[in-house]
Amino acid sequence: MxxxxxxxxxxxxxxxxxxxxxxxxxxxxxxxFILVYSFYENIDLAVDRVAFQFSNWRELLDxxxxxxxxxxxxxxxxxxxxxxxxxxxxxxxxxxxxxxRQRWLLLLLLILPFWVSFIIRxxxxxxxxxxxxxxxxxxxxLGLIDAPLSMMYSETTVIIGFLHVFLPxxxxxxxxxxxxxxxxxxxAARTLGATPWQAFREVTLPLSLPGLAxxxxxxxxxxxxxxxxxxxxxxxxxxxxxxxxxxAVVSELNWPMGATLSFTLLVLLGLVVVIYSRFMGLxxxxxxxx
Amino acid sequence: MSAWKLIRTYTILVYVxxxxxxxxxxxxxxxxxxxxxxxxxGFSLRWFYKLAENDAIVRAFKTSVTLGLMTALVSTTIGxxxxxxxxxxxxxxxxxxxxxxxxxxxxxETVLAVGLLIFLRWLHMPRSFLLLLMGHSIVAxxxxxxxxxxxxxxxxxxxxxxxxxxxxxxxxxxxxxxxxLLMPAVFAxxxxxxxxxxxNITATIFWRPTGMxxxxxxxxxxxxxxxxxxxxxxxxVMIVVTVGVPLLAGGLARxxxxxxx
Numbered sequence: 011m012x013x014x015x016x017x018x019x020x021x022x023x024x025x026x027x028x029x030x031x032x033x034x035x036x037x038x039x040x041x042x043f044i045l046v047y048s049f050y051e052n053i054d055l056a057v058d059r060v061a062f063q064f065s066n067w068r069e070l071l072d073x074x075x076x077x078x079x080x081x082x083x084x085x086x087x088x089x090x091x092x093x094x095x096x097x098x099x100x101x102x103x104x105x106x107x108x109x110x111r112q113r114w115l116l117l118l119l120l121i122l123p124f125w126v127s128f129i130i131r132x133x134x135x136x137x138x139x140x141x142x143x144x145x146x147x148x149x150x151x152l153g154l155i156d157a158p159l160s161m162m163y164s165e166t167t168v169i170i171g172f173l174h175v176f177l178p179x180x181x182x183x184x185x186x187x188x189x190x191x192x193x194x195x196x197x198a199a200r201t202l203g204a205t206p207w208q209a210f211r212e213v214t215l216p217l218s219l220p221g222l223a224x225x226x227x228x229x230x231x232x233x234x235x236x237x238x239x240x241x242x243x244x245x246x247x248x249x250x251x252x253x254x255x256x257x258a259v260v261s262e263l264n265w266p267m268g269a270t271l272s273f274t275l276l277v278l279l280g281l282v283v284v285i286y287s288r289f290m291g292l293x294x295x296x297x298x299x300x
Numbered sequence: 301m302s303a304w305k306l307i308r309t310y311t312i313l314v315y316v317x318x319x320x321x322x323x324x325x326x327x328x329x330x331x332x333x334x335x336x337x338x339x340x341x342g343f344s345l346r347w348f349y350k351l352a353e354n355d356a357i358v359r360a361f362k363t364s365v366t367l368g369l370m371t372a373l374v375s376t377t378i379g380x381x382x383x384x385x386x387x388x389x390x391x392x393x394x395x396x397x398x399x400x401x402x403x404x405x406x407x408x409e410t411v412l413a414v415g416l417l418i419f420l421r422w423l424h425m426p427r428s429f430l431l432l433l434m435g436h437s438i439v440a441x442x443x444x445x446x447x448x449x450x451x452x453x454x455x456x457x458x459x460x461x462x463x464x465x466x467x468x469x470x471x472x473x474x475x476x477x478x479x480x481l482l483m484p485a486v487f488a489x490x491x492x493x494x495x496x497x498x499x500n501i502t503a504t505i506f507w508r509p510t511g512m513x514x515x516x517x518x519x520x521x522x523x524x525x526x527x528x529x530x531x532x533x534x535x536x537v538m539i540v541v542t543v544g545v546p547l548l549a550g551g552l553a554r555x556x557x558x559x560x561x
């Protein structure tokens with residue numbers, strides 16, 4: 011502490027000014043604006059009128075189209091999160107526990123996908139599962155099929171696309187948690203007579219739950235807020251709530267409705283973050299960067 | 301230990317799942333076939349030449365690189381200052397400030413994009429390159445802060461205090477002591493910011509002015525028809541830029557660090 015006495019030290023606030031001003035102008039104020047704008051009235055394409063009325067909110071409550079989208083989004087986010095947890099936990103465990111000397115290489119490979127363009131990673135699945143994709147090519151070459159199997163543009167491909175992009179977040183978070191566990195705990199449980207499985211289930215697993223929860227939160231929120239992946243890998247029925255926002259703002263130029271939908275998504279996903287931070291705090295999320 | 305072998309095999313399979321699609325893009329970039337997919341007919345660089353002749357893509361590439369560099373500059377400058385405040389000073393409301401600083405990742409990007417767009421509309425400002433720059437900088441800021449903060453914690457305060465006690469001013473201390481020690485973190489933060497900007501599509505689709513394309517939006521637009529082989533070549537170039545450059549930088553840094561000792 012360098013501050014002298016009760017006088018407020020202005021230096022940290024000076025250093026924080028540019029960041030806080032930007033956050034205020036570009037995040038906080040715009041977030042309140044979408045609420046204000048959701049009461050405006052849409053008149054025509056890209057034309058709206060200042061008003062205080064509830065037609066946008068009423069449309070959201072009445073029209074089943076929006077309810078279906080919320081349900082689809084929730085469902086898909088849960089599926090992707092659970093699959094990511096199942097797929098990601100075991101590799102994280104392996105990386106944390108291995109005696110393999112090139113562990114840094116495994117970790118580097120885990121971070122590497124963050125640097126590979128999201129859109130390239132997403133569209134690459136068309137090369138694997140598409141009609142001209144690797145799998146169809148392989149099956150035809152082996153003589154298993156005559157005509158290409160149609161595997162693309164379904165909910166499954168959307169899920170695969172999400173998993174592929176978000177799995178590193180899960181593995182990294184679980185790994186950070188597992189890596190922080192004292193190496194002696196599991197052997198100690200073993201000497202006290204626990205089977206390997208018991209030692210894992212009663213010692214390691216509970217201690218790694220914070221990382222698992224952080225990973226799940228990230229994957230859930232990131233999936234729930236997306237709209238690009240379904241556009242690239244999904245069929246006409248594979249839309250998320252984010253796609254409705256995209257359609258309202260970019261295609262229909264209905265800004266008040268876009269604002270209403272955005273605010274709804276913010277509240278729905280914000281609720282998840284708030285519940286999580288009540289139990290876990292937000293610190294766990296930043297641990298993956300150390 | 302067969303359970304351990306099972307875990308190892310499983311891990312290998314997950315790594316294959318993560319890297320096979322990327323490998324396929326890298327491979328198909330050199331396919332001479334006039335279609336974007338399999339089978340591979342032969343080795344060719346023709347799609348790279350085609351790419352270099354495609355004005356729209358070259359323009360998008362220039363836009364993306366300029367935007368990425370400027371985003372890195374802006375968000376790293378703001379982020380380093382904020383990190384210094386968070387790590388070097390105790391003050392009231394620190395938790396709230398930290399939450400605010402990482403708030404751009406807590407808000408869904410789609411919502412962040414629409415919110416900023418609507419705010420600008422209310423101000424009667426048209427979409428512009430500046431909007432993209434400000435938007436990308438704010439999206440990258442949390443990551444810069446987290447990376448720089450993590451590094452700053454490891455730099456002993458004593459070095460700075462020694463400089464101060466020898467009569468250096470705070471600003472002198474920052475430029476002569478703190479910044480050089482912090483340079484790897486600044487560099488890592490800037491690289492992170494560049495990658496985030498270079499890769500962004502979710503918010504960019506909302507923010508870009510009519511007629512302006514970045515590489516991801518350009519690829520997105522080209523996808524509407526089918527995957528042209530040019531996209532594979534472009535994918536190759538992008539992977540080399542965003543993966544190759546940091547790896548090379550990291551490798552060189554390690555090499556020189558080893559030489560010194």
